Structure formats: structure tokens, C-alpha cells
Amino acid sequence: MTRRPDADGAPFAVELRGITKEFPGTLANDRVNLTVRRGEIHALMGENGAGKSTLMSVLYGLLRPDAGQILLDGREVSFARPSEAIAAGLGMVHQSFKLFPSFTVAENVVYAAEPRRFGLTDRAEAVRRVAALAEEHGLAVDPSAEVGDLPVGVRQRVEILKLLYRGARTLILDEPTAVLTPAEADALFGVLRSLADEGRTVLLVTHKLREVMEGSDTVTVLRDGRVAARMRTADTSADGIAAAMTGRAVELDRVHPAGSPGGAVLAVDGLTTDGVRDVSLTVRAGEIVGIAGVAGNGQSELVEAVAGLRPVTAGRVTLTGRDITDATAAERRAAGLAYVPEDRTAVGTAPAATIAENLAMGHHRGHGLLRPGWLREHARVLVERFGIKAASAGHPAGSLSGGNLQKLVIGRELAHESPLLIVEQPTRGVDIGAVQTIHDHLVAHRDAGHAILLVSAELSEIRGLSDRVLVMYEGEIATELTREEADEPTLGLAMAGGAPKPGSATTAPASPAPVKSVPLKEAP
Incomplete structure (x- = not known):
């Protein structure tokens, strides 16, 4: 035919x-x-x-x-x-x-x-x-x-x-x-x-x-x-x-208003690990710090080291005043670290587990058996809040489209009000309308007093969300820029290893201010 x-x-x-x-x-x-x-x-x-x-x-x-x-x-x-x-x-x-x-x-x-x-x-x-x-x-x-x-x-x-x-x-x-x-x-x-x-x-x-x-x-x-x-x-x-x-008008490339930074939540001093050399940075409460760079320049390794997924060979990491350099990933989460990894399938979720089970993972330790009724209600709230398109929360997470799986991971991590959120590629594979929604959630999380360390390959995302921008090149922080300085030509030059425009941003205060960690609600 x-x-x-x-x-x-x-x-x-x-x-x-x-x-x-x-x-x-x-x-x-x-x-x-x-x-x-x-x-x-x-x-x-x-x-x-x-x-x-x-x-x-x-x-x-x-x-x-x-x-x-x-x-x-x-x-x-x-x-x-x-x-x-x-x-x-x-x-x-x-x-x-x-x-x-x-x-x-x-x-x-x-x-x-x-x-x-x-x-x-x-x-x-x-x-x-x-x-x-x-x-x-x-x-x-x-x-x-x-x-x-x-x-x-x-x-x-x-x-x-x-x-x-x-x-x-x-x-x-x-x-x-x-x-x-x-x-x-x-x-x-x-x-x-x-x-x-x-x-x-x-x-x-x-x-x-x-x-x-x-x-x-x-x-x-x-x-x-x-x-x-x-x-x-x-x-x-x-x-x-x-x-x-x-089916509606969408505002593209929106730049969000700047935050109002407070005391330091995350302080990294001289961190060295595979692919990363002597990196120091600070992220404050009420602030989004963006990390830009060509893939393969140490961004992933840095984040994994801070999240406890990669050993640190030198340096120090503190979270809300507590030294977590040698803490396990579970101990870091208990101390107030939430994490959205760049690989949502292999690291961020358990595809064979249900959507409801995935939405409860990561902050469930110490609460005993999670009852099915609580799991269903917890999932219902997050599915509705973050617009996750799923036939049922009882379906495997692996049945979701890539963008909806991303919404699941972000929704789960934002739900627990952790003092620090590390988020890699938050809108990878996500549609235009959902990008706006995720950006709004991240800004609201920042404005509620939380610290966010953002890694993204999207320069428009880095520029639209970040209060300060760090550029990584060959495993090091090549430059720090204010949001006003971080235009695309300057970022592109720094990402390519060229001499960046001198930054006027000053290093954030290193002495951390106490931030309250809000635990996961008890399952009834």
C-alpha cells in the first residue's frame, strides 16, 4: 500500500x-x-x-x-x-x-x-x-x-x-x-x-x-x-x-526577582575529590546559587561529594553549622539535605516501585512502617501539587514519562522543607508549562528561607533563577558572577576557559546561621 x-x-x-x-x-x-x-x-x-x-x-x-x-x-x-x-x-x-x-x-x-x-x-x-x-x-x-x-x-x-x-x-x-x-x-x-x-x-x-x-x-x-x-x-x-x-499563553524566559540571602546554610571549603580540585563555596538561606559549566567539568562530581555519594579526599563540608564531611548520604539527609540528581532514573527513583512509594523515599527512616493509607494520601497531595500525570499512584514509577518522573523527584524533595536543596538539571526533559511551574516552586522554596544549589546546562535557567553564578572549568571554580554580570557572552567565555569578566560579587559569609530542619510528618 x-x-x-x-x-x-x-x-x-x-x-x-x-x-x-x-x-x-x-x-x-x-x-x-x-x-x-x-x-x-x-x-x-x-x-x-x-x-x-x-x-x-x-x-x-x-x-x-x-x-x-x-x-x-x-x-x-x-x-x-x-x-x-x-x-x-x-x-x-x-x-x-x-x-x-x-x-x-x-x-x-x-x-x-x-x-x-x-x-x-x-x-x-x-x-x-x-x-x-x-x-x-x-x-x-x-x-x-x-x-x-x-x-x-x-x-x-x-x-x-x-x-x-x-x-x-x-x-x-x-x-x-x-x-x-x-x-x-x-x-x-x-x-x-x-x-x-x-x-x-x-x-x-x-x-x-x-x-x-x-x-x-x-x-x-x-x-x-x-x-x-x-x-x-x-x-x-x-x-x-x-x-x-x-492551550494557553506562556511567558517564556522569565527572570525571577532576586532573593534576600540570610546566614550560610552550606559551606564547602577546599573540597577535593575525583575530578574536582580545591573548591570553596557558600550557599545562604534565601538564596539560589547556580553552577554553570560544560558537561564533564566537575559539576556532577562536586555535587555527589556534597551529597555523600562520592568520597572527599581533602576539604570540609558543613551544613547548618554541622561538619558532614564524613557523614553518610542518609546522615546528610537527616541533617537537612535534599537532593535532585541529574539521573532521575538510575539515582533519583526506583522505577519498579510504585509512584506512591517513590514519593515517600529518602525521608522515611525512623518512622516505622508506612501505612498504605498514608502512602496513598501523601502521593495524592504531591501528584496534585506538582501536576504529575499518572493513571494511578499505584503504578510503577518507571511507567511515567521522563518529564513526569522529573516532577516526581522534585516534588518529593521539596515536600520535606529541608534547609538545603541541591538540584541538578531541574527541568531536563520537562515541557514548557511544567518548566514555569518547577521554577515557581524553586523560587517559593528559596523565598521560604531555604538554600538552593542549582546545577543546570540551560543558561536561561541559570540566569533566570540564580542570585549568584559560579562557573566550573576543569574541576575548579573559574569565576563567580552576580546575576547582573551573568549574561550569556560572559558565561560562555568562562565556560570555555577564557578570561572571564572580573566579578564584583563577594564571597558569602562563611559562618553558618542556625536553620531549623523540618522532619517528615509521622505516618498515622
């Missing part, structure tokens, strides 16, 4: 007709039609839970549709598994990485398509090919590095290299720039544009309006599992796309 061709007379590169996919309690895709031309970058947008990832999983053979047809280049296809989609010329980079942590970068990239020599895998040739591919596309990685040792941002580059290595004619990228800096994202879009110019097709799932406006040719918007709008990018605006996604 074939469908009508596009305006140039050629069949559509991808055509989805009447795709329907239902899960228990959720109609994820409701008779979705989508057409994508050969040689274009086509953006697929929508709020969390709108059905974007489900639709792409159907196209890629990860899910079987309940109804509908899939056509590639005018030919109807049906995939029972991704390997069949790969053979048909499709490649997909997922939100959740599909990598072997114990393998090297090269081994991950060439897996199942290894170069051979005398019947054996030619490891040297694999390294050479991956190095050449990485250099060609500006995706800096060490082919010999073990993936489990790499920060999240570098792992994303490995996923992109896997797709490019296989030379797919149609590329599906699900939030590919979620962990990239603006400069890295621009470089990636240069790669995607060159691929489209070669006649390949790019299907891009993203929440980032700037990328869509600057890098895509056409946009399809899903809302509640249905197509809400189709438009040529040149004929619309960021505000128009946001309104189509949410």
Missing part, C-alpha cells in the same frame, strides 16, 4: 496514519497522523505525557500500535523489534540511555556492527573509526574511556555517535540536547542540518523552543495524545508553538 507523495512527487520519508496506542488507564496516542518529508528536520513537540515518546517508540518498533499504519518512503512496514527498524534505515537516540556502562565508548558505538579482522573484532579499527566520526561531527569523546565513568553529557554524545555510525537514513532523536550546552547544541544542529542537506530525515522530539525555531523546518504539536497543530517553522513563533502545546 502506498500513500500520496509530497509536493515534489516523492513519497513521504515517514508517514504515520491513524496511530493509536493505549496503556491501562491511558490513551497515549489517539489516531495520530504524521507526515515527514525526506531531507527535512521535523520537530515533534508537546507537554509531558502528550504521547511524543510513545509515538516514536511505535515508529521504531519498541511498541506495537493498537491501530494504524506506518509507511517509509511510501512502503507500508510493520516492526516487531528495533532491529527490524534499523534494517529499514531508522535510528533512534532515546531519552534514557541505552549503553553498557562497563564497555568503552568505542565498544558501545560499534556494538553489533563491529569491524572484523581475521574473524575477530578489530578493536583498534573500532577506536579509529569512532575517533574519526567524533572529530568529523564535533562530538568530543575518548573512544577508549569506559562509559560508566563518563558524566551524563558525554554519554549523550556516545548515543548520538551510535546513530551516526550506523548511517541511518531517518534519524529519531528524543531530547538529544538535554545535557548539552548552547554551544554544543548549536554544533549538533549544524550536524543535523548537514545530514538533512544530504537527503536524510531528522525527527526531533524536544521541549526547547529556541532549537525548534532555529533548527527545524516543520513542527507537529501533540496535546493529550492527539495532533493539536501542524505548521512550518518559518510561519510561526515560539509563543505560537507554546500556546499550541499548552
Whole structure:
């Protein structure tokens, strides 16, 4: 069976007709039609839970549709598994990485398509090919590095290299720039544009309006599992796309008013650990301190050391006046530290446990058996407060979309009113409307007198939320900037290791003021 061709007379590169996919309690895709031309970058947008990832999983053979047809280049296809989609010329980079942590970068990239020599895998040739591919596309990685040792941002580059290595004619990228800096994202879009110019097709799932406006040719918007709008990018605006996604006007790139800092809550003095050297910083009550930097410059290692997930080899960490340098992660949480990790799946949640159980985790010790009724009510309150879209709090957390899983983690950590919140990538993979909501919650948490240490790859997020900004480069604090000084050119220069504009910000007072820790309410 074939469908009508596009305006140039050629069949559509991808055509989805009447795709329907239902899960228990959720109609994820409701008779979705989508057409994508050969040689274009086509953006697929929508709020969390709108059905974007489900639709792409159907196209890629990860899910079987309940109804509908899939056509590639005018030919109807049906995939029972991704390997069949790969053979048909499709490649997909997922939100959740599909990598072997114990393998090297090269081994991950060439897996199942290894170069051979005398019947054996030619490891040297694999390294050479991956190095050449990485250099060609500006995706800096060490082919010999073990993936489990790499920060999240570098792992994303490995996923992109896997797709490019296989030379797919149609590329599906699900939030590919979620962990990239603006400069890295621009470089990636240069790669995607060159691929489209070669006649390949790019299907891009993203929440980032700037990328869509600057890098895509056409946009399809899903809302509640249905197509809400189709438009040529040149004929619309960021505000128009946001309104189509949410059904309401959305204020973009909002800069929140400054906080009113009080006494120091977190004081880090001369901290050294793997990937971090002699870092000192202070975060005060009623203040958001942002950390900016290109992925792989020590941000994750610093946060893990402060949170108790990585040993400190030198230096001191104090929280509300208490030395927690040698405290366990559980002891730090009991002392008043809440933590939203950058990897919400592997670190932030237990995907097989229920949503209700995940919402109670982390602050439950010392309260005995948590009764089912309390768990349900606790979950109901947080699901409603943070807009978590779920059929039931009794469903596994792993059944949530990436953005809703992020809301779960943030909601859980904010709910306990801890004096210090460390939050990494708070809006990664989250839709435009939810970004505003999360930002409002963080600012309200700050204004209630809490201290927040924020790590984000989004410069607009750093600039919109932070009262002070620290820039990390090669494991050190390269500069400290006031919110007025932290414009994008200055941040970009500092992140690249260039000489930053001299900061006028002074170091916050190091003597901590007592801050009351509010414990989790007793389960009835």
C-alpha cells in the first residue's frame, strides 16, 4: 500500500496514519497522523505525557500500535523489534540511555556492527573509526574511556555517535540536547542540518523552543495524545508553538526577582575529590546559587561529594553549622539535605516501585512502617501539587514519562522543607508549562528561607533563577558572577576557559546561621 507523495512527487520519508496506542488507564496516542518529508528536520513537540515518546517508540518498533499504519518512503512496514527498524534505515537516540556502562565508548558505538579482522573484532579499527566520526561531527569523546565513568553529557554524545555510525537514513532523536550546552547544541544542529542537506530525515522530539525555531523546518504539536497543530517553522513563533502545546499563553524566559540571602546554610571549603580540585563555596538561606559549566567539568562530581555519594579526599563540608564531611548520604539527609540528581532514573527513583512509594523515599527512616493509607494520601497531595500525570499512584514509577518522573523527584524533595536543596538539571526533559511551574516552586522554596544549589546546562535557567553564578572549568571554580554580570557572552567565555569578566560579587559569609530542619510528618 502506498500513500500520496509530497509536493515534489516523492513519497513521504515517514508517514504515520491513524496511530493509536493505549496503556491501562491511558490513551497515549489517539489516531495520530504524521507526515515527514525526506531531507527535512521535523520537530515533534508537546507537554509531558502528550504521547511524543510513545509515538516514536511505535515508529521504531519498541511498541506495537493498537491501530494504524506506518509507511517509509511510501512502503507500508510493520516492526516487531528495533532491529527490524534499523534494517529499514531508522535510528533512534532515546531519552534514557541505552549503553553498557562497563564497555568503552568505542565498544558501545560499534556494538553489533563491529569491524572484523581475521574473524575477530578489530578493536583498534573500532577506536579509529569512532575517533574519526567524533572529530568529523564535533562530538568530543575518548573512544577508549569506559562509559560508566563518563558524566551524563558525554554519554549523550556516545548515543548520538551510535546513530551516526550506523548511517541511518531517518534519524529519531528524543531530547538529544538535554545535557548539552548552547554551544554544543548549536554544533549538533549544524550536524543535523548537514545530514538533512544530504537527503536524510531528522525527527526531533524536544521541549526547547529556541532549537525548534532555529533548527527545524516543520513542527507537529501533540496535546493529550492527539495532533493539536501542524505548521512550518518559518510561519510561526515560539509563543505560537507554546500556546499550541499548552492551550494557553506562556511567558517564556522569565527572570525571577532576586532573593534576600540570610546566614550560610552550606559551606564547602577546599573540597577535593575525583575530578574536582580545591573548591570553596557558600550557599545562604534565601538564596539560589547556580553552577554553570560544560558537561564533564566537575559539576556532577562536586555535587555527589556534597551529597555523600562520592568520597572527599581533602576539604570540609558543613551544613547548618554541622561538619558532614564524613557523614553518610542518609546522615546528610537527616541533617537537612535534599537532593535532585541529574539521573532521575538510575539515582533519583526506583522505577519498579510504585509512584506512591517513590514519593515517600529518602525521608522515611525512623518512622516505622508506612501505612498504605498514608502512602496513598501523601502521593495524592504531591501528584496534585506538582501536576504529575499518572493513571494511578499505584503504578510503577518507571511507567511515567521522563518529564513526569522529573516532577516526581522534585516534588518529593521539596515536600520535606529541608534547609538545603541541591538540584541538578531541574527541568531536563520537562515541557514548557511544567518548566514555569518547577521554577515557581524553586523560587517559593528559596523565598521560604531555604538554600538552593542549582546545577543546570540551560543558561536561561541559570540566569533566570540564580542570585549568584559560579562557573566550573576543569574541576575548579573559574569565576563567580552576580546575576547582573551573568549574561550569556560572559558565561560562555568562562565556560570555555577564557578570561572571564572580573566579578564584583563577594564571597558569602562563611559562618553558618542556625536553620531549623523540618522532619517528615509521622505516618498515622
